[in-house]
Amino acid sequence: MSKSQAFKEWFDESFPIDLNLLKEISSEPIPNHLKRWWYAIGGTPLYLFVIQAITGIVLTFYYVPHPAEAFESVVRITTEIRFGWFIRSVHKWSAHLMVLTLMLHMMRVFFTSAYRRPREFNWMIGVGILVTTLGFGFTGYSLIYEQISYWAAVVGTNVAEATPLIGEMIARFIRGGEEISDNTLTRFFVLHIGVLPTAMVMLLGLHVVQIRLHGVTKMRFEGDNQPAVQMSLSVSAPVTPLSPESGQPSTGNEEERAKEESFPFFPDHFYTEVIVGLTLTFILTILALIYPAHMGDPANPLVTPEHIKPEWFFYATFRWLKLTSLTVGVMGTMVFLGMLLFWPFIDRIFMKKFPGKDISFWIGVVGFFVFLIFTVWEALV
Amino acid sequence: MVDKNNSEDVNRRGFFKRILMGVGVTLSYGTGAVYGLQFLLPAKKKDRFRKILVTSLKDIPKDKGKTFKDLQGREMLLVNTNEGLKAISTTCTHLGCKSYWEPENTRFFCPCHDGVFDVNGNVVSGPPPRPLDKYEVEVDENDNVFVLVKDS
Numbered sequence: 001m002s003k004s005q006a007f008k009e010w011f012d013e014s015f016p017i018d019l020n021l022l023k024e025i026s027s028e029p030i031p032n033h034l035k036r037w038w039y040a041i042g043g044t045p046l047y048l049f050v051i052q053a054i055t056g057i058v059l060t061f062y063y064v065p066h067p068a069e070a071f072e073s074v075v076r077i078t079t080e081i082r083f084g085w086f087i088r089s090v091h092k093w094s095a096h097l098m099v100l101t102l103m104l105h106m107m108r109v110f111f112t113s114a115y116r117r118p119r120e121f122n123w124m125i126g127v128g129i130l131v132t133t134l135g136f137g138f139t140g141y142s143l144i145y146e147q148i149s150y151w152a153a154v155v156g157t158n159v160a161e162a163t164p165l166i167g168e169m170i171a172r173f174i175r176g177g178e179e180i181s182d183n184t185l186t187r188f189f190v191l192h193i194g195v196l197p198t199a200m201v202m203l204l205g206l207h208v209v210q211i212r213l214h215g216v217t218k219m220r221f222e223g224d225n226q227p228a229v230q231m232s233l234s235v236s237a238p239v240t241p242l243s244p245e246s247g248q249p250s251t252g253n254e255e256e257r258a259k260e261e262s263f264p265f266f267p268d269h270f271y272t273e274v275i276v277g278l279t280l281t282f283i284l285t286i287l288a289l290i291y292p293a294h295m296g297d298p299a300n301p302l303v304t305p306e307h308i309k310p311e312w313f314f315y316a317t318f319r320w321l322k323l324t325s326l327t328v329g330v331m332g333t334m335v336f337l338g339m340l341l342f343w344p345f346i347d348r349i350f351m352k353k354f355p356g357k358d359i360s361f362w363i364g365v366v367g368f369f370v371f372l373i374f375t376v377w378e379a380l381v
Numbered sequence: 382m383v384d385k386n387n388s389e390d391v392n393r394r395g396f397f398k399r400i401l402m403g404v405g406v407t408l409s410y411g412t413g414a415v416y417g418l419q420f421l422l423p424a425k426k427k428d429r430f431r432k433i434l435v436t437s438l439k440d441i442p443k444d445k446g447k448t449f450k451d452l453q454g455r456e457m458l459l460v461n462t463n464e465g466l467k468a469i470s471t472t473c474t475h476l477g478c479k480s481y482w483e484p485e486n487t488r489f490f491c492p493c494h495d496g497v498f499d500v501n502g503n504v505v506s507g508p509p510p511r512p513l514d515k516y517e518v519e520v521d522e523n524d525n526v527f528v529l530v531k532d533s
Contacts, residue, residue, distance in 0.1 A: 151478060155493060158476040169422065177423045302454050304479040306492045322494040326475055326510045 029262035030269045031218045042105045043273045045129070046204060047280060048098040052136075055091040056193065063143070065189035067182055070145035071298040078295060089288035095137060097280070099313045102130055110343075110364050114217040120344035122210040127341045129203050132196055137311055139192040145185065150299035152310050153180055153188070159321070162330040180301070218261070309378065316374035429532040430517075435459060438524035441466070446500065448482060451530040457516070458482045458489075459526065460500055468528040469502040470514040480513070489513065 001009075033039050062081055064073040077084040106126060109115055115123035138156055142149040157180065161171035174191075176183025263269065297305070310318055321329040339346060343360075350359040435449045436459065446460040456479070458469045473480045473491040480491035480498065488505065489498040497505040502513035517529040 151493070154478060155476045162476075172425075173422055178426065183423070302456070302479065304492055306481075308478070308492055318494075321476070322508060325508055329508065 025212075026266040027264040028212060028215070030265050031216050031262050033219050034216065034269060034272070035263075037276075038108060040269075040272055040276060041101055041108060044101040044276055044280060045098050045105065045133070046208075047273070047277045048094045048101065049200065049204065051094045051280075051284070052091060052098065053197065055087050055094070056197075058087055059091060060193060065143070065185055067145060067185050067299070070143065070185060071295075074144050075295055078293065085292050086288055089292040090284050092293040093284050093287040093291075094280075095140060096312075097284070099133055099137060102133055103313075106130065107364075107368065111361065112217070112219060113347075113360070114219075115344045116347065117344070119210070119214055119217065122207060122214070123344050124341055125203055125207045125210065127337075129200065129207060130340075131337070132200050132203060134313065136192065136196050136200075137313060139188040139196065141311055142188045143185070143192060144295070145299045146296035147299055147303075147305050148296055148308065148310070150180070150301060151304055151308055153184060155310075157184075159330055159333075162326050163334065164331075167330075312375065312379065315378035316371045319374040319378040430529045431532045432519070432527045432529050435468075435526050435528050438466075438520055438526055441526070445484060445487070446482065449528075451528075452532060455479070456482070457528070457530070459518070459528070462501060464501075466518040466520065466526065467501065468516040468518050468530075470516065472514065473509060474511045474513060475507070475509040 059077060062073060062077050062084065064070060074088070077088055079085070109123065109126070138152065142153045142156075157171050157175050160174060161167045163170065172178065174184070174187060175181065176187045309315070317333055320332060323329075324332060347360045350357070431452060433452070436447060438461075441447050441459055441461045443461055446458045448456050448458050451457055456471045458471065460467050460469065469489075471480050471482065471489065472478075473493065473496050475491065475494055475496050478491050478493035480489040480496060482489055487500050489502070490496070491498075491507070491509070494508050496507035496509040498509070498513050499505050502515060504510075504512060519527045519529070521527070
């Protein structure tokens with residue numbers, strides 16, 4: 001037996017992987033509509049999360065999670081450590097892009113009704129990913145320990161405290177005491193680099209497994225050869241998810257048709273994702289070069305800055321809290337989150353009560369514009 | 382053929398096994414979870430107060446107020462109103478930001494969510510749910526003004 005043969009035998013024995021099975025898993029049929037870029041946006045937050053994890057781990061080598069030293073350590077990363085400014089800027093910008101692409105992906109899923117049965121739980125996992133990402137954002141900018149960090153932590157934990165029943169306990173848990181203290185920064189650090197990443201990896205894993213198990217939602221577009229099931233939920237082109245219960249008549253030669261309507265994940269869609277990844281890397285580099293992350297004033301627990309704003313993705317909530325009383329403000333936010341989480345089931349109620357009325361679509365449009373108006377309003381004042 | 386009674390015995394035994402196993406697992410991990418939660422949740426501390434000398438009565442302008450700092454360095458306002466002396470905390474009752482005493486407008490303004498309070502700490506506009514917190518004030522026979530503030 002030659003050496004290479006012996007090595008192959010040893011390798012096969014040590015890693016008894018069925019290559020055919022691997023091939024089958026990696027060549028998931030992807031519906032043709034994913035050749036349109038708008039539909040390939042779901043992979044971008046995953047790619048950005050990987051960038052976040054890498055840059056985040058690297059930043060942890062120099063960051064000091066103590067109120068007395070946190071700000072100084074970020075200054076050191078930004079000004080002294082070789083390429084520190086670049087790593088930090090990429091970390092910051094990929095965070096912003098991750099929130100943005102998540103929102104775009106959710107809007108795509110929402111307006112194409114891809115959250116409907118049997119994918120309700122994957123939508124809910126997706127909402128979990130959004131909340132985890134916002135948690136990353138909140139704890140992340142608090143770690144810098146500049147003025148916005150400190151006061152965002154004060155406001156954020158007080159919002160949590162105003163939640164009925166469990167609010168006080170949650171606030172005490174996040175703060176590590178009755179008030180913001182040394183414990184708080186340690187907790188934010190642990191959440192940011194330990195708890196949230198673990199939750200995120202689990203949620204992303206579940207999300208991807210669910211997509212693989214259900215397959216990507218098939219859709220019909222205007223102008224397709226196949227007759228479309230009428231549905232007017234549309235952004236630019238009316239599309240229809242074709243789930244097993246959509247009632248699409250069988251044409252007999254299903255397998256052949258399925259082949260025509262799809263392409264394999266590997267290598268075709270994988271290449272698309274590689275191109276998306278490279279484009280994102282390019283965009284992140286340009287953003288980091290033109291708008292590098294800078295430092296604000298160090299945190300001062302005794303002075304709230306006269307002009308204070310959170311990051312842009314909390315603008316809408318910030319504006320909402322200005323407009324309403326505390327109870328309405330907090331309850332409104334909770335109701336919004338609850339509705340987002342259980343939307344597939346709320347949508348089903350609307351479909352039953354008002355068949356063919358597209359209520360979900362219009363609520364989505366109104367919701368989106370309210371979010372946009374509140375965000376722009378807060379940005380302008 | 383399986384004896385009917387015997388088979389029932391086995392099922393009963395199996396049933397009790399599961400119950401005991403379930404109770405055991407729930408109790409042991411449950412206890413662990415409760416202790417874990419207590420570890421993560423710091424115990425509540427009772428507020429302690431300390432009396433500090435702030436100023437003399439004659440140094441407080443009528444209806445204008447005088448700012449001073451508590452033991453943590455947080456600003457407070459001492460006002461001499463018609464209802465007597467009041468020491469008002471500047472921590473906004475909405476979401477905990479520091480509100481600012483604006484002597485020219487005789488009002489407190491919180492920059493976080495635009496809350497406005499009057500000289501007595503009452504809400505004038507904006508989202509704050511209740512008036513600013515007040516602390517007890519004492520004046521001795523020599524017109525020295527003391528305030529009972531939270532100890533750190």
